[in-house]
Amino acid sequence: MGTPTILPPTILPLAIEGLFYAVAGRALIESLSVEIAAGSRTVILGPNGAGKSLCLRLAHGLIVPTAGTVTWKGPGAAQAKLRQAMVFQRPVLLRRSAAANVSYALAVRGVPRAARPGRVEEALTRAGLAGLGDRPARMMSGGEQQKLALARAWALNPEVLFLDEPTASLDPAAVRAVETMIQAIHEGGTKIVMTTHDLGQAKRLADEVLFLHNGRLIERAPAKQFLNCPSTEQAAAFLRGEILV
Amino acid sequence: MPLGAALAVFAFPGRRAVVIAINALMGLPPVVVGLTVYLMLSRGGPLGVLGLLFTPGAMIVAQVILVMPIIAALTRQTVEDLWFEYREQLISLGVTPRRAVWTMLWDGRITLLTAFLAGFGRASAEVGAVIIVGGNIDHLTRVMTTAIALETSKGDLALALALGLVLLAVSFAVNAAAQILRDMVVRAQG
Numbered sequence: 001m002g003t004p005t006i007l008p009p010t011i012l013p014l015a016i017e018g019l020f021y022a023v024a025g026r027a028l029i030e031s032l033s034v035e036i037a038a039g040s041r042t043v044i045l046g047p048n049g050a051g052k053s054l055c056l057r058l059a060h061g062l063i064v065p066t067a068g069t070v071t072w073k074g075p076g077a078a079q080a081k082l083r084q085a086m087v088f089q090r091p092v093l094l095r096r097s098a099a100a101n102v103s104y105a106l107a108v109r110g111v112p113r114a115a116r117p118g119r120v121e122e123a124l125t126r127a128g129l130a131g132l133g134d135r136p137a138r139m140m141s142g143g144e145q146q147k148l149a150l151a152r153a154w155a156l157n158p159e160v161l162f163l164d165e166p167t168a169s170l171d172p173a174a175v176r177a178v179e180t181m182i183q184a185i186h187e188g189g190t191k192i193v194m195t196t197h198d199l200g201q202a203k204r205l206a207d208e209v210l211f212l213h214n215g216r217l218i219e220r221a222p223a224k225q226f227l228n229c230p231s232t233e234q235a236a237a238f239l240r241g242e243i244l245v
Numbered sequence: 246m247p248l249g250a251a252l253a254v255f256a257f258p259g260r261r262a263v264v265i266a267i268n269a270l271m272g273l274p275p276v277v278v279g280l281t282v283y284l285m286l287s288r289g290g291p292l293g294v295l296g297l298l299f300t301p302g303a304m305i306v307a308q309v310i311l312v313m314p315i316i317a318a319l320t321r322q323t324v325e326d327l328w329f330e331y332r333e334q335l336i337s338l339g340v341t342p343r344r345a346v347w348t349m350l351w352d353g354r355i356t357l358l359t360a361f362l363a364g365f366g367r368a369s370a371e372v373g374a375v376i377i378v379g380g381n382i383d384h385l386t387r388v389m390t391t392a393i394a395l396e397t398s399k400g401d402l403a404l405a406l407a408l409g410l411v412l413l414a415v416s417f418a419v420n421a422a423a424q425i426l427r428d429m430v431v432r433a434q435g
Contacts, residue, residue, distance in 0.1 A: 057333070061336075062336055081339055085337065086334075088333065092330060092331060092334035094331075094352055095353075096352070104348075105338050108340050108344065136433070156338075
């Protein structure tokens with residue numbers, strides 16, 4: 001593996017304080033405060049429209065909050081931008097070959113030209129896409145595209161990886177492949193922060209759950225505890241499969 | 246093309262005004278452009294010292310003014326659509342706006358070929374502006390379109406028609422080559 005042995009100083013924990021996000025006067029995220037620490041896999045769970053995806057985008061710095069702060073508190077915080085990556089629900093792949101997609105990301109992050117082919121090859125192999133490097137990325141199947149998007153993020157060796165509903169529109173085999181990759185990335189020492197509305201996925205992947213509803217953090221608990229005996233009525237209703245309004 | 250792409254990516258005050266202006270300039274009447282360039286370049290004009298009037302240089306100036314808005318406007322539209330799709334991913338990777346512009350020009354290359362063809366079409370069909378600033382001087386500033394205009398008014402319709410067919414053939418050839426190129430790129434890279 002091409003992972004460097006000397007790890008740069010950590011950027012975690014991530015402190016989110018008093019976060020508000022409003023569009024046209026309507027609050028979509030309300031007074032969200034949470035600290036996300038290294039290690040465990042954090043899964044943001046909640047019904048559609050709860051603000052899960054916004055929450056990730058705010059944490060990753062893609063959108064600017066209306067009020068509140070997102071602060072990386074670790075000693076390596078100055079490098080925070082370069083130590084994160086994100087994979088979207090619908091993979092955004094460049095109109096180039098699979099290998100060029102990974103290579104582009106490495107180039108942007110300042111990986112020297114000579115080191116790129118090896119890391120591209122490694123990334124594609126880890127994603128089960130070995131030998132498909134020359135294929136046009138946009139002509140791959142949905143599952144392959146999402147695996148490629150993950151491989152591209154993984155190739156950057158991020159300390160924190162944000163995943164927004166990474167398996168929402170995939171067939172079961174692709175879901176399994178993507179979940180296996182996420183597990184491997186986690187075992188490689190990357191902090192996973194992902195959203196899902198799929199309880200089964202939360203069961204399989206979560207160490208801790210942040211339960212969001214109507215833009216508010218309703219409950220935060222270790223996954224086992226949350227899934228077995230949630231302490232809030234909304235979470236219990238969600239787990240029973242009721243429709244939350 | 247970089248101008249159009251930059252307009253799509255960079256947000257700055259007055260951006261909308263520039264976009265509207267460029268869209269409007271697409272319909273610029275060539276004769277008016279010719280007249281304006283003529284006035285600028287003529288001996289008494291502000292750029293008269295350059296001595297460009299009635300030279301190929303003057304024709305290039307006029308053509309650039311005519312073609313640039315078309316290419317910039319079509320590029321801006323293409324790149325803006327791409328930017329909408331790519332924006333979050335590129336920001337997430339840490340791409341600088343400059344690099345984003347080049348990325349989208351490259352990724353939009355198939356569509357941008359159409360912008361190039363539109364610009365080529367306008368330039369190759371152009372008569373009014375180039376005849377005014379070029380002067381239609383034989384062996385110097387006489388191009389196919391101005392030669393056709395001249396031969397027609399001289400009454401040599403056969404020569405005019407022949408020149409017209411050649412011009413059409415050139416235009417077809419360029420467009421066919423572009424189409425073949427596009428098919429090759431699509432097959433290779435999607």
